[in-house]
Amino acid sequence: MSSSFKFPISLFLSSLLLHAALGEIICEDLPAKTCAFSISAAGKRCLLETENVAGKFYCRTSEVDVEGILNHVETDDCVAACGVDRKTVGISSDALLEPGFAAKLCSSACYDFCPNIVDLYFNLAVGEGAFLPDLCEAHRANPDRSMLEILSSGAVSDMAQAPAPAPM
Structure with missing residues (x-):
């Protein structure tokens, strides 16, 4: 061996x-x-x-x-599906602005099956005055639009004070 x-x-x-x-x-x-x-x-x-x-x-x-x-302990499947890295030191909302990150985070494989990671980024989005479900919906409607455009356009400025998604 x-x-x-x-x-x-x-x-x-x-x-x-x-x-x-x-x-x-x-x-x-x-x-x-x-x-x-x-x-x-x-x-x-x-x-x-x-x-x-x-x-x-x-x-x-x-x-x-x-x-x-x-x-x-998060599964390797969720780490891959959500596009996160276990070697991340300090987690920031900046990841929401990275090209391609929103597509993975908002994908069904991540959003529907990885409540721990979704909860983390839900809370980071709230800290930026955004509502992750709205960000994901805007991204799904127009995947070519960057998350920076979505955040700055006011598309999610009327964020609801809703609780984080419930764990599955």
Whole structure:
């Protein structure tokens, strides 16, 4: 068995042992590779951080509460479907302006099946005065229009004070 094959297996097994032993996710105990887009047993988002040492990452618990989702490590399928990157250090609403990101985030594969990631970007959009369902609807209606145009056009300026999408 090659050493490149042993590492993922050992990571997977240690993850199973961690969950079996503790029965809960503690962000600081997660490997950097699974930190981003994870939620602790206490319902707090896990954040990937970097030290001053180049390439050295660690996971920490944020102060951000997530309603209705506990003990969750995002699946690789959702990471791919939503166009996010597990190596993301700090998450910002700037991603909403990146070409192609809205298409993935608003796709059925992401929007309908990845409530953790959708909830995160829903809240980031709210922070920008936008309503993610309206942004996605505007994007679906005119996929060639950039998210920057949609945000600045006032198409979503009458944002409703609606709750985040319910987890599935």
